[in-house]
Amino acid sequence: MSKEETYINDLIDFLSIPSISTDAAYEAEVRKGAEWLASDLRNSRMENVEIMETDGHPVVYADWLHQPDKPVFLVYGHYDVQPADSVELWTSAPFHPEIRDGKLFARGATDDKGQVLIHVKAIASLMEEDGELPVNIKLCLEGEEEIASPSLVPFVKEHRDKLACDAVLISDTPMIDEETPAIVTGLRGALAFEMEVSTAATDLHSGAYGGAVPNAAHHLVKVLDSFHDESGRVNVEGFYEGVPEVTDELREEMARIPFHEEALKGELGLTSLYGEEGYTPLEQIGLRPTLEFNGITSGYQGAGVKTVIPKVATAKVSCRLTGEQDPSHVFEKIREHVEATAPAGASVTLDKQIEAKAVTVDAGNEYIQKAGKAYEQFYKNRTLYPKEGGSIPIVEVFRNELGAEPVLMGFGLQSENMHAPDEHFHLSNFKRGIQTVKAYYKSFQED
Secondary structure (H helix, E strand, O other): OOHHHHHHHHHHHHHOOOOEOOOHHHHHHHHHHHHHHHHHHHHOOOEEEEEEOOOOOOEEEEEEOOOOOOOEEEEEEEOOEOOOOOHHHOOOOOOOOEEEOOEEEOOOHHHHHHHHHHHHHHHHHHHHHHOOOOOEEEEEEEOOHHHOOOOHHHHHHHOHHHHOOOEEEEOOOEEOEOOEOEEEOEEOEEEEEEEEEEOOOOOEEHHHHOOOOOOHHHHHHHHHHOOEOOOOOEOOOOOOOOOOOOOHHHHHHHHOOOOOHHHHHHHHOOOOOOOOOOOOHHHHHHOOOEEEEEEEEEOOOOOOOOOEEOOEEEEEEEEEEOOOOOHHHHHHHHHHHHHHHOOOOOEEEEEEEEEEOOEEOOOOOHHHHHHHHHHHOOOOOOOEOOEEOOOOHHHHHHHHHHOOEEEEEOOEEHHHOOOOOOOEEEHHHHHHHHHHHHHHHHHHHHO
């Protein structure tokens, strides 16, 4: 069996572990995922391999530090995965990996087990070929990314010296397409909260009380509708404080990213796109903040009809933030808006759950430029440097606590169904990713 085939079989084994961090019933499986990684790192001849405990799921750490004149890289990734719901929508079982048309289908294939194993196997390959690494490498692989990394922030602060590095290498972002690599140079920040509207002490009969009492669902919808104006702009005073101007230079940079509106609509099953007026879709995603409703619940949800006036209605709300927006400040401005907007008879509470600031990276720094050149040895097109609409909250923590440059060097594709049924990873990118990471590390030998 070739080395390449062995690596793919190892990835299949790794993906067979249902390391679902969002469900306490899978705690033992998450632990099993950590143990599998630690074993594979030892087999890759990494040193000081540890399963380090946290208040939640463990962190897997390893290092190899024998190049005193070369930079130290911290490889970050996560071995936990999203739930597989709805299982009936999968073509093959989510934790029984299956290869079809050059793609490996399984939960976690691209987010993030496949991309994590690119780094582990690049290390293994270098060790097998050269008996050493061209640079110094540490790994910090967590089991809570899918639940917003609650244990990792205190872990990084506690182990700041152990994790000290020059650059943090992360593969949890997408390329533009199969032949166009991308290094993300901007991540939006994040704010997420749950809003609850309550009215009466109990649900009420709509015949006996309808028309005379407040309805929690009606009041929730009124508050939610007040969050945006007709142009798609967030209608909360102070929300845009700290948002940078979209300059002509930024617009030109975004325009270099390939984008086909009709293809996107077709892929997503949409008849039209929607967003803040005055900005292109790529600008809306990469450069502008948002306020979105992620889930709304109220009243009777069972079969048939139950004519009640609900006493409680809830909404899950998230914001993507840009520039210098402070998530705590934005949250307080939203709270003030809700208090001023809530109809009479409604009691509204907000429960903040996630917050992270935006991150911007200088695309011209050495670590990113060398990464771009490494990609171009194995892909047909030049590397692009887009702004990503998503958030990786720990990136800001690494930068603040370790003073290290993030290098967001992804090998996934937006079309690979992350968090959705039939998640998959192109094996061509798994193979080329290993070669790209090896070339990246070797490029520092020349300095």
